[in-house]
Amino acid sequence: MTDLEAASAQAARLVAEMFPEALGAVLGGSAAQGRATASSDLDIGVLLPDSAGSGRRVVRHEGRLVELFLNAVGDVPGFFAWDRARRRATVVFVYAEGVTLTDPSGQLADTRRLAEEIVALGPPPLTADQWRHGRYVLTCYLDDLADASPASRHEQLIVADHVLREAAELVTAHHGAWSGIGKWLPRRLVAADPELGNALLDGYLAVAERADPVPLAAAAQEVLEGVGGPLREGYAHRWQPFGADGT
Template identity: 50%
Template sequence: MIADPVDQARRLARTRFPDALAVVLAGSTSTGRATAASDLDIAVLVPEGGASYRETIRFEERVVELFVHTRTGLGELFAADVAARRAVLQSMYAEGLVLVDRDGAAGAARTLAAADLREGPPALAPETVETKRYGLTDALDDLVDASDRVERLAVAGFVLDAAADLLCDHRRAWLGSGKWLPRRLLAADPELGDALLGGHLRLCVTGDPAPFAEAAASVLDLVGGPLREGYRRTWHGVIDSVAARR
């Protein structure tokens, strides 16, 4: 018999974090979409003086991803997630299932998280957008020119990430990675997001890059068009790798 993941999360909270101010279960297990292999994503707010950390454990034969933080740590993590344009922890608090709410701590954190989500991510600097345009333009050239199927698939992965990055920035929408990339992409722009994802799938299945390249080119058109000749970048401060665009 498969244990109920919500009950498991409650037992974990009682046994491992008896003094927690707030415990929130997020992800598929909080929405009833969990499978036997689904892990538990749990945010835990602890009193000041505790540690802020992320830890992976196994509890009752289920993998658990713990996001533990103090109020101070939570504020710092929220700020970092906004700067990264991902809002992972905000989504956990705003959309997750509250298991523990001592003195309104979970409600207060949920209010702050929801405010960040409504505000949206900060816009990329124009210079950054230009560099990302250049990188996507270059990768699209490689995608069309590639004769090796394996290389084309590798380039396609970069193109999908780069196009999603630019499209989400243009729509002032949150980014995602892994399984959250398609979810966030479709939320940002249902029509163009679907064209990118469908084109990428078709390329992977049939090897035909045309629909995918067309969708990625449409993203470029939204943000100023392809950029090749005339691109110039002057390094100052911390110098990153010239391969960062690839």
């Protein structure tokens, strides 16, 4: 039995035990892509009747950590739209690229088709204000990186981390590609732009290993030049009234 077969079998057992009412289930994440390690968790999307509601739950099953993405069938279109708006589409990818575990009535197949359509569509483009904000923030962190002393390694490393993250957001947006966080940041960054993505990642390593910010700064500067250049004076942003965005 392959690792994928073993992970799928375990995931199917969990769904049968915990969610006998499930309308469908899918195994996603690293396990579905053959990238799982011995300590990797299982990412499982479970399609449920509307009465069950939606949510997220972390459990341990047969000694293995499992992250459950629970989606009431009626919530799926709205939830997928929200997930796309985040530009990462974490749960959408679980359904689009995962391995079907159970689909007794065909509703999971419909959900997977919607997820595949959203993945193909890509993330929403940044607004003009979002582009200006991204340029401004990356410019600020680049200035901080230039000012950070190698003697203050904690500060230098934290600033380098922010430079990489902000640059990655702009690179993926520039190519109309999905962004990511954690281990998905380098994967999505290199998929969007192999040359510039690897230059940013190698530059980050130069800061981490040699306290040398020059390669990262050069790569981030190239990112800025490709999206309108650095932005300092002239940037303006209007505060929204507290709570106006619904938070």
